[in-house]
Structure formats: structure tokens, C-alpha cells
Amino acid sequence: MRLTILLASVAALALAGPSATTAQEPQPQQEEVVVDQGVLRPLPIAVVSFTGQNGAELSGVIRDDLRRSGYFEPLDPASFIETGLTLANAPNFPQWTSIGAQAVLYGEVTPRPDNRNDYGFRLYDPYRQCQLVAWKFTATPLQWRRIGHKIADLVYQRMTGESGFFDSRVVFVSESGTQLNRLSRLAISDQDGHDPVFLTQGDEIIMSPRFSMSDPNEITYVALGRDYSRIYLRNLQTGRTESLGEFDGQVLAPRFSNDGSKLAFSIIRGGNTDVYVMDLASRQLRRLTSDPGIDTSPSFSPDGSQIVFTSDRSGSARLYTMRADGSGQRPISRGGGIYTAPAWSPRGDLIAFTKQAGGRFSTGVMRTDGSGERILSSSYFEEGPSWAPNGRYIMFARQAPGGDTRLWTVDLSGRVVSQAGYPGRGSDPAWSPLLDEQPARLAATGPDACPT
Known part of the structure; x- marks a missing residue:
């Protein structure tokens, strides 16, 4: 049975300042955390x-x-x-x-x-x-x-001084079974891996789950059957699941626009893979790319004006951006290697990606014009970056030689790299927005309040 955790009532009330203990001689002032420092002591x-x-x-x-x-x-x-x-x-x-x-x-x-x-x-x-x-x-x-x-x-x-990210969830592909008899199920858990719930039964191959950034209860994903590939929309609160319909070709990598009104994805037709966008209200479909080769993994900018995607039109997979109507297509990645799985930061300032070079896979970020590329994590195999709602952490899937695929996280400094809380095998993670809106900043009230 699907478990949903809903906050029945949240009352945010600043508590009155308590009575203070006997005043003491002030000691040296502490320094609060500055998260943009390259090296800091916790x-x-x-x-x-x-x-x-x-x-x-x-x-x-x-x-x-x-x-x-x-x-x-x-x-x-x-x-x-x-x-x-x-x-x-x-x-x-x-x-x-x-x-x-x-x-x-x-x-x-x-x-x-x-x-x-x-x-x-x-x-x-x-x-x-x-x-x-x-x-x-x-x-x-x-x-x-x-x-x-x-x-x-x-x-x-x-x-x-940064918004938090702990009150969020992660949807991902849970993997079990053997190499020859693998079971993939759509799963969801708290961001720390607790309270995992399976949303599908394993009778389809699940790919590319993604959250709507405008509604943490709306997700999309691809399901592959024996003779079909479908994009589904699912409401996590009601359990309602609907297909976007049948397409002439195999569908891949759906992703919501930030306002939840559109879905960008790829369709493989006649040996060519192109990016399309669908208006979810009218179900109108529009083709955005038409170059020979593979154009896939579209990701909207937070303001909805641009899309980043992967294309091998130049001979190897690189990252490209275009306007939301498909115009202005241009390459942005500049380094050597193969670039895939771009994801636009919720802050709008960076694009995360997977890079394959030198026999290793890496998770990195670059500015939206392709400059300032930084590798945050490298290993035998890793893929599929997804941003935390505060735009400071990235979750991805990593596999060691001969080992299982697990979920990992890294922060923007590349200093904090650790396995995510979910103990099982998992891939293709997608981080939700915060489950409830919070004030941007809170200041204590009362005579003992620290200055902000």
C-alpha cells in the first residue's frame, strides 16, 4: 500500500523569548557558516x-x-x-x-x-x-x-543563509534481481532514504522519473513494455496515473517546464531522435529539433525561456541550448569527452551534466554559456544528475566495478561526496521541490534575538 506523508496542519508561530540565565562575560563571537568557501570546518x-x-x-x-x-x-x-x-x-x-x-x-x-x-x-x-x-x-x-x-x-x-533541502523527497528507479532477470520499479522515499515506497509492480521497465517543480505531488516517467513505450503522469497524493497517449516511435527522457504546463521529451523515429515539447493542457505536440542524429535529454531553464539538451550532431555528444520554441540552437560544452544528461539548476545559474572521458564518468557543472566547467565527482561509472531544491547539492547514480548501482550526492564545492540514505540498488534519481513553502529567512523575536 502506498504510504503518503502529509502535514495535516503546520502552524508557524515565533515563540516568545524565554527568561535568560544570569548574564556572563561575553566570549569571542562565533562565525556563521559561509557556504561558498572552498574549504571550511563543519x-x-x-x-x-x-x-x-x-x-x-x-x-x-x-x-x-x-x-x-x-x-x-x-x-x-x-x-x-x-x-x-x-x-x-x-x-x-x-x-x-x-x-x-x-x-x-x-x-x-x-x-x-x-x-x-x-x-x-x-x-x-x-x-x-x-x-x-x-x-x-x-x-x-x-x-x-x-x-x-x-x-x-x-x-x-x-x-x-541558504534555503534548506531536507523536507523533500526523491523518486528513482529501484533495481533488484540478477543481470539476466532484472526488476525495475518506480520508487519514492524521503531525501534521506527513509520510508521507501514502490509505485509500480515491476511488469514494465521504468526510466527517467521526474518531478514537476511547481507541484511536489506530480511526477512523469517512461514505461517500456514488450511492444510500447509510454510517458505517464502520476499524482502522488491521489495515485491517479494517466498516459500521454501513443506516439509514433519510442519516447525518452520527459521533463516538466518549471511552471508544470509543458513537458519536453525525445521521440525516436526512423533512426532519428529529436526533441519535442507538449502543452499539457491542450496536448499539442511541437517538434523543436530536426538535425540528423540523436537530440535528447531536454531540460528547461527555471524561467522557461530556454532548453538545454544533448546532441551528437557534431560527431560526439555535446550540450546545446536553444530557445523554448526551438530557435537559436548552439553548442555550449567546450571540453573533450562525451556530455550527457544535462539538468538546469533551480537557481538558473548552472547546468549539471554527466561526462565520459579518459575511461571514467564524472558529474560536473558549468555556467549556462558553457564556461566555468567544474568536475565535482568522478568514478568508474556515474550518471543522471538531479538538483536539490536549493541548487547546492546534486544526486546521481554511481556504480563501482562489479558492484551495484547506488544513489550518491555531492555538493557544489565537490568536498561533500557521500552515498545517499537509500540502502538498496537505485538509479536515475530525481529530487522534488520542498514539500511546503517556507519563509526565505526567519529572525527570532524578543529581547534576546541575535541580529541577522
Whole structure:
């Protein structure tokens, strides 16, 4: 049975400033994380176990999210001197600076008469002795893990100045079985790999799942049967699945425009592969490329005005851009090697890609004009980059020689490279937008609020 995690009610209420402890002599001011630094030491943060139902587990989710980002180093709870923090009180600052904590997070889970819980938390700077964030969510007890991701997003946002990405999901192709009898199923999980759910039964070959960036409940994917290839649209909330119809030729690599109104994809006809775009309201189909060879893997720019795609029209696969109507086609990749699977950043400033050169596969980024190419990760085999909703992390599939294909992530510095949380075999990941909109930045209120 398909599991959906929906936040029944989220109330964002700034908590009033608590009573402060006895004033202490100010200590040296901490430095907040600057995410554009090439090299930085992860910021030591104390995440105190929340009190109340599932409080310890919720704190563990927050620690894991922050650690995985590469910008935080959650301290061992066994080193904490002060325990039993409540929302009514500020921390004892010297006890936290003495163990090197540059931020302290704590909170409470409080039951409500309507069988939901209030999840309140505070984030403090113990060096400046002031509050960074105070916030409260209301949700059902079953949604504690989702709340942990949302709290981690707010901590990440406040400390780095960048929007978070933890309250999101990933849809991908789950693989099982042997090489000769492989089973591929459409799957979805939280971005940390928890709560995986299979959305198809394995009777079709699944390819190219993608989220609509305008609606985290809408996805598209390709299903290959014995004598057909179809593009499906699926609503994750209702379970409704519909085909875009039958096409004269095999369909490949569908991707939504950012506003969700169009779908770009490729069709193989008569030995030629071209890019098409479909208006989803009218189902009108328009051909955008007509060069001999293979034109595929289209990806819209965030404003919908341009499309990046792969073409081998020059003899080897390179990246090209064109206007959304198909005009102005031009190559942008400049290095040697084979370029595939381009993906336009949600920020609009970069294009991610897979590159094959020198017997290795790499995940890299370049500016939208092809300049500034940077390789972030290289291995025996990797492919299929997909951007996190904040445009700072990329998920892709990687395989070691003789090993299984797994999901991995890398940040834009190339410094934070790690296997994603899903423990099974997987490929072709696609990252969702944030599941709920969040304010761009939160500032604490009250007399002890830190300056932003």
C-alpha cells in the first residue's frame, strides 16, 4: 500500500523569548557558516534531545540531516553538561561554550487536545548569548520524522543563509534481481532514504522519473513494455496515473517546464531522435529539433525561456541550448569527452551534466554559456544528475566495478561526496521541490534575538 506523508496542519508561530540565565562575560563571537568557501570546518552544533513523544528520535533525524549536509558537526550528546532544557529557559551559555558548541538546539513535543502535537524549538548562539530562531509546528504524532526535516531546514537556513533541502523527497528507479532477470520499479522515499515506497509492480521497465517543480505531488516517467513505450503522469497524493497517449516511435527522457504546463521529451523515429515539447493542457505536440542524429535529454531553464539538451550532431555528444520554441540552437560544452544528461539548476545559474572521458564518468557543472566547467565527482561509472531544491547539492547514480548501482550526492564545492540514505540498488534519481513553502529567512523575536 502506498504510504503518503502529509502535514495535516503546520502552524508557524515565533515563540516568545524565554527568561535568560544570569548574564556572563561575553566570549569571542562565533562565525556563521559561509557556504561558498572552498574549504571550511563543519560548525559544531549541540542538538539536545527534545522532550516528549518521539523527541529523542526527532533529534536524531535533525542530527543526521545536518551532518549529511557537510556544514555541521553535531556534537556527541554524551559530552553535554546541561540537560533537561525546556522552552521556558535559555541555555547556560558557559556550559555550552566549554564543550565547543557554536550553536545549541533544543525543543519540546507537547500533546494537544485534538490528538496532534506541538513541536517547538529554539536555536541559540552561546557565544553571543542570543537566540537565532524560535519556531513551532503543529502536526500529528505520526509526522515526527517530517517535522525533524523541517526543523533541520530552518537551522540550515539560519546558519548558512541558504534555503534548506531536507523536507523533500526523491523518486528513482529501484533495481533488484540478477543481470539476466532484472526488476525495475518506480520508487519514492524521503531525501534521506527513509520510508521507501514502490509505485509500480515491476511488469514494465521504468526510466527517467521526474518531478514537476511547481507541484511536489506530480511526477512523469517512461514505461517500456514488450511492444510500447509510454510517458505517464502520476499524482502522488491521489495515485491517479494517466498516459500521454501513443506516439509514433519510442519516447525518452520527459521533463516538466518549471511552471508544470509543458513537458519536453525525445521521440525516436526512423533512426532519428529529436526533441519535442507538449502543452499539457491542450496536448499539442511541437517538434523543436530536426538535425540528423540523436537530440535528447531536454531540460528547461527555471524561467522557461530556454532548453538545454544533448546532441551528437557534431560527431560526439555535446550540450546545446536553444530557445523554448526551438530557435537559436548552439553548442555550449567546450571540453573533450562525451556530455550527457544535462539538468538546469533551480537557481538558473548552472547546468549539471554527466561526462565520459579518459575511461571514467564524472558529474560536473558549468555556467549556462558553457564556461566555468567544474568536475565535482568522478568514478568508474556515474550518471543522471538531479538538483536539490536549493541548487547546492546534486544526486546521481554511481556504480563501482562489479558492484551495484547506488544513489550518491555531492555538493557544489565537490568536498561533500557521500552515498545517499537509500540502502538498496537505485538509479536515475530525481529530487522534488520542498514539500511546503517556507519563509526565505526567519529572525527570532524578543529581547534576546541575535541580529541577522
